[in-house]
Amino acid sequence: MRLIILTQDERSVLPGAIDYLLRRLDKDVEVVGAVIFSASPFGKSESVITKTQKVLSIFGLRFAIQYSLVAAAQIVFGHGSVRRVFSDHDIEIIRAGENINSPDELDVLASYRADIFLSITGNQIFKKPLIDLPRLGILNLHTALLPNYRGLMPTFWVLKNREKEAGVSVFWVDEGIDSGPIVSQKRLALSPLISQRALVKATKFLGMEAIVEAIDKIKSGDGSVMTNDKDKGSYYKFPSAGDVREFRKYARFF
DSSP, X not given: OEEEEEEEOOOSSHHHHHHHHHHHSOTTOEEEEEEEEOOOTTSSOOOHHHHHHHHHHHXXXXXXXXXXXXXXXXXXXXXXXXXXXXXXXXOOBOOXXXXXXXXHHHHHHHTTOOSEEEEESOOSOOOHHHHTSSSSEEEEEESSOTTTTEESOHHHHHHHTTOSEEEEEEEEOOSSSSOSOEEEEEEEEOOTTOOHHHHHHHHHHHHXXXXXXXXXXXXXXXXXXXXXXXXXXXXXXXXXXXXXHHHHXXXXXX
């Protein structure tokens, strides 16, 4: 089975999680390339200045400093970057422009003859020509128990809402928002003391296990899926500064 991984250059948790995934995949699963988008927590690619302004206005200076220190420690003591992880595993970085849905990018991706595109924190909208490009489709990891907590930053909202359980879902991408049929889902009991960063890390690594499980199912010919009924779930946008103030009453980021 041939995979292309679509991800972003987030340096806090993703490098270690993706390294873990690449070590867990069976030998008959070949990652033939990777597309790395610029890092953005906002669900879309934006300039560094715009992202910095948004982080400061919504989360505050203390959060920005703490996040920067965590990212710097990851670079020094961890796996470094997503790009470095792929390089260490001899996986080709596929050049991607600002719009992965453009005809030129689709032509490049088509040349790799992938069976599945695997999206891990991909932050571009996938349109139908891209969804239809791989032989079997696009799998996406979402760090929540779909159909609940569709949308952005599910770990933030789970903690803000004081849930007792979190989880991950691997699903087939369709043209909706986190609405495709679910191939694999795993649950995680929450400690009342867990930080959002710890939950992000826990769900990313649990997500890698869910991805391995999903790929094993697909390879075995098991086409069973779970219904992902968005009418029975919930959807959240990016939090506001007010949401962050409310979050801090019950939870912590680090």
